[in-house]
Amino acid sequence: MNVLKNWKLHVLALILVVICEMIGTHKVTIGPGVLLFLPMLYAMIIGGFISWPKLKLVKLEHMNHASAVLSILTLLLVTKLGTVIGPSVGKLLSSGLALSVQELGHFLGTVIVGLPLAIFLGMGREAVGATFSIDREPNIAIIAEKYGLDSPEGRGVMSVYICGTVFGAVWVGLIAGCMAALQIFHPYALAMGAGVGSGSMMAAATGAITAVFPDHKNEILMYAGASNLLTTIIGIYFCLFISLPVTNYLYKVLTPIIGRRQEKGGATK
């Protein structure tokens, strides 16, 4: 059994978690915002260093096992959020409209800023794969089926996927912490925003928001959990039927205007 074969990995994880929890949460005030350092962020970063291939502490086999463990552990997080939603499911339904409409922000937020920037930086069709969604596993499947993973679109989606795996959670956690500390947005709105559709990113964002608004902890978990659930379930269909066509259309429209390739296109070197 793989679990027993990989016992070293689990011992490492135990030591890592114990050390990170002993360090605890720390806040650093920068200007109007606060940078939040949560045990989960240390765990991710220190874990990343330990797994650095040059150190040879964690074998490739262990890392593959860790990633399999990760995917089933996120289910536990889903259950925990479900039990937080349960007692106040009525309250959640009363804000059903806000919850549904904000999903548009999740699905189109990646394209609105991401696509123009990618085109501006000179990317070709990679831009479509990179920005049509947050590029987690279900989204890769969509691109793989339509274009294949060897295509430019496939390279785009895979690159952002790997970036997401390496620093997605840390980044989203920091952004969420800063946005929460600005005190411009209501914790409920931030919580809904945190439901980006990836277990680890949602966890990092939600954790940061609850650390800034501890009094609203349960509501934050409730809204974030519900929003993440919606993003995950509707996401596959929305990305396939709306996000991807919209991204393709915008790519065609924007490339002649801000694309660098187009400028060079006329003048042969």
Add this chain to the structure above:
Amino acid sequence: MRWTEQVVVFLVTGIIGIAANVIGYHHPIMDAAIGYAILLVITLLGILVTHIMPLKLPMVFWISLLAIFVASPLSPVASFVTKYVENVDFLALCTLILAYAGLSVGKDLEMFKKMSWKIIVVALVVYTGTFVFATIIAQSMLHVEGII
């Protein structure tokens, strides 16, 4: 991953999860253990339901539905469930999950090093975009509905 192996993984990681709860959030060890056991049972039942149901929907859907129902006012065991599950802190679970996420990062570092700075900037913007836009829309919709 096989069914039996999933159970063993949950049990092994459970020990780590309980340790996180006791050290970081000062929950009594027995309460945290019972809370974790409840979460585990719901999760496993959810996985089972996903396999049984003829309608193909993501695992997260069935697990959520089951967890929401078990803790809802309709459920006879709701108070028992919520009382113990409260001892499993959300943040402690996050530390556990991100520790494994961190320990798996090494396999992607080779590819990551080869990437141009451009795609990394685009990725940062993509994640920021999805979070910020959804938050802005949620904020205005909650205002319109008079909830905040």
